[in-house]
Amino acid sequence: MSTHSSKTSLQTPHIPVLLPEVMESFSSLDEGVLIDCTLGYAGHSSALLEAHPKLKLIGIDRDPEALEFSAQRLAPYRDRVRLEHGSFSERLPSLIDQEPVVGILADFGVSSLQLDKKERGFSFASENLDMRMNPEAPLRAYDVVNGYPLERLEYLFREYGEIRPAGALAAAIVKARANAPISSAQELAELAKTVLRGKGKTHPATQMFQAIRIEVNDELGEIERLLDTLEAKRPAGAIVSLITFHSLEDRLVKNRFRAWSQKCICPPEAIRCTCGGNHALGEMLSRKPRSASKEELRSNPRSRSAKLRSFRFYEGADR
Template structure:
């Protein structure tokens, strides 16, 4: 059985359902080489490989990488696909050659379905789940260690910046008070602290928002994205496309602002009389507004609801 025939039957994988797949395929349709910076279970990469593209997949999660390699084993054997363990914030550290460039680069910033559903990974607020949330072994500490060691001022700032929580200071104080009595260990500990501050009517949307904020801090996601953006831009061939799916307002804001700045001819200070910057845009933004999942996709995969896709093309 050919690799393409094998994958056509499993475009929606058991490890992770790829989000906005048709839209991503359309944006990267002209690519011959693709860098999938968040390989996950290989759903997006499978589609690229079916189209005859050569794909390099990077993921910081060894288990995700193993699942993708098993799914795409025929392509790996043929040399059309390779998988590298590493963080998209430092793709050179994952083993990419300094001069290596790609026609298309994809960054899907979401947590995979498998990571959410695997209770032992600690991404969920389901009862009894450990407070872990590490995307890979490169994280400095897990969620429990973070919540048990961070000071009140920094915790309040984290909750305000990453969760848009108006009662961030109160929630930080409550977490500090509770951990002095007993260290945080499971999702129940954080859920109980949230309920104590937000009230008994607080529910899944509140838990999801605050758990996401802790996950972002554990994995250094926003700082990592800010470092990665210019590095990935410079990995594009002339005319290459960078497509990014964000799920958090802070992520989307970083992507939007970067694409806008790269698409601007002059970035000199407004009052400067003579242009001394690059004097020409580095490329063009392909998405005036973010692309969102349609009703049918959201109904089939509720985690696509918050997905926002933006794309940018490097100048030729």
């Protein structure tokens, strides 16, 4: 999740979230292919290419604007870089089959440019209601807010936003849109204030916007499919580093990494192990997630919820 003010600020892009921690997780890499599943503005990727001269990169992103920026930023490494437009859930399976993959990185946060550009509809101050990471995707936040029935909205707010008064919030939206469609993020954020309260400096609409954005971009589904692909393909020796930004994402990654690390898969009630105890697919590189340093939190407050978890698949001989 890197920050810059415009496409022309190639010289001074913001340092991406958890960069030292990401670099450390991939420090053992030498040559092979690293797949950046959420290329964004190539902050992590450019640093990794600089640090590992033999490494090749495949960058994937749903946002054409991000790819256009990254093509310029990664120009010094163009002989080692390939960029692909699309969702990583669609691209990853064939790439793992075709390439000597040694690393997989994903940063599931919304980029700061997407947040800051009001026309993208991610910001509380936006005059439209969009939130699509891929501008060509059919479903917009406007369609969710103005078209979903009350029960579906309540489900989204409860499950994706972890909002307690989910029913009251859904009802307020349905009541408001009965008079006229809710057409801007700004209007929606003001409506949220009538039902929700923020915590500390957090805007009251934060969790509601999160829920809608997750639905629009199928974010949890994308993560599930990424993890399913990795479990099925098990790229030998590959290091997987995933950055999450809220508990729903982190829970998916944490639970899957733990399951992959289990040597014994016997049921809990079993008196002794009968499965052979050799079922681990690899190992977690740290038991607890890495989070932002105090220095990073001061320079980039948006990093406060970021967590990095890393896993290494075993080589065949490691098992």
